[in-house]
Amino acid sequence: MIIGYTQGAFDMFHIGHLNLIHKARKQYDKLIVGVNFDALIVSYKQKWTVVPQ
Numbered sequence: 001m002i003i004g005y006t007q008g009a010f011d012m013f014h015i016g017h018l019n020l021i022h023k024a025r026k027q028y029d030k031l032i033v034g035v036n037f038d039a040l041i042v043s044y045k046q047k048w049t050v051v052p053q
Contacts, residue, residue: 007034009041
């Protein structure tokens, strides 16, 4: 069994984010998706999430 992992600040209404997860899922038997926490997102994007943790 091959397990993949990806993480990010995902907006599930953003077609690019949906496509990334969908394509990654096709490559693995299982896919684990991590969601970045708010402080990390602010540190590299310099903006707050619309829906906080």
